[in-house]
Amino acid sequence: MSDSPPSLDPVQLGTYFDLIEVTSLLRHAVEQQLRETGDLSYVQFQLLARLGDSPTGSHRMTDLADGVVYSRSGLTYQAGLLEKAALVVRAPSSDDERSVTVTITDAGRTLLAKVLPGHIEVVRGLLFEPLSHDDVKALASLLAPVRDHMRSAPPRSAAPRRRKGDA
């Protein structure tokens, strides 16, 4: 199948390990803060944040699923939890009766506002404290192409159901 060298060079390997370690620790710390402060999981926070960022406070289920969650049923589950907590409202979309539009409520915005400062403080204290402004810029400029590459080359993850063309 392939005869390329089957290993990463030591720098790559160490970088990969550091990346995994750093984000695991960061994720863990942030999840704890979100749970304590707002009784939110990270996925739930991401959903609320996306809705809060939207000019309308709304998104279709599919758009949310494509960004945050990996399966549709998973999103239905999470949206159900958020709706039960009155942080979100679901309603049939006006233009496409199949779609469901999710909208953040005032309570959702309030909770988001309550949770955000601590969230940011954790991120700053853990991730950014040892980095200068120039370091952050450098990091950003390294991550951007990786992000774009990953977005453009869905390895074979995602594919919640079956996307566009497919054998």
Add this chain to the structure above:
Amino acid sequence: MSDSPPSLDPVQLGTYFDLIEVTSLLRHAVEQQLRETGDLSYVQFQLLARLGDSPTGSHRMTDLADGVVYSRSGLTYQAGLLEKAALVVRAPSSDDERSVTVTITDAGRTLLAKVLPGHIEVVRGLLFEPLSHDDVKALASLLAPVRDHMRSAPPRSAAPRRRKGDA
């Protein structure tokens, strides 16, 4: 408590989001590969990899827990699964009868060897493809201080039971 500005600057925020997105996608892709190729979760792979890296092929449970897993019972669970799959053996430590020494088996090493090439290929194809060697070095030099900082400042995560001094 604190009157520091309650938000990250746009560059920091974008960097944080990119970091989360990149590692989420990478993690997801890698987990899928591990599951398909070796029926391993990422945690299980990490445990096997740690044991395989050790000169003796062994580690104490506690040492494994401190690096990979966040609760002791979680490690017991995972070690139990690995042992049931004959990838690992557990035995009381010779020097400290309270401790349990986990050792990777030949089958464990075989599985590790089977899984590693694909693992590395996913990491290279997804993470390193858009980065030059200098980019990787730069990324490594940015992640290292963050990693050290996080290790030295356990925010209040981990603490599986109760560490050294504690109120």
Add this chain to the structure above:
DNA sequence: TATTGTTATACTCTATAACTATA
């Protein structure tokens, strides 16, 4: 026929607390 979303179900993983045994 394809797409959107939900439901039922099953499974994996994680964490807390109670417990045993050794240092």
Add this chain to the structure above:
DNA sequence: TATAGTTATAGAGTATAACAATA
């Protein structure tokens, strides 16, 4: 008394497949 590990248990999260409704 503190440390190492296990167990029981409970809960959160995820994915697959079958389903209903609209385009």
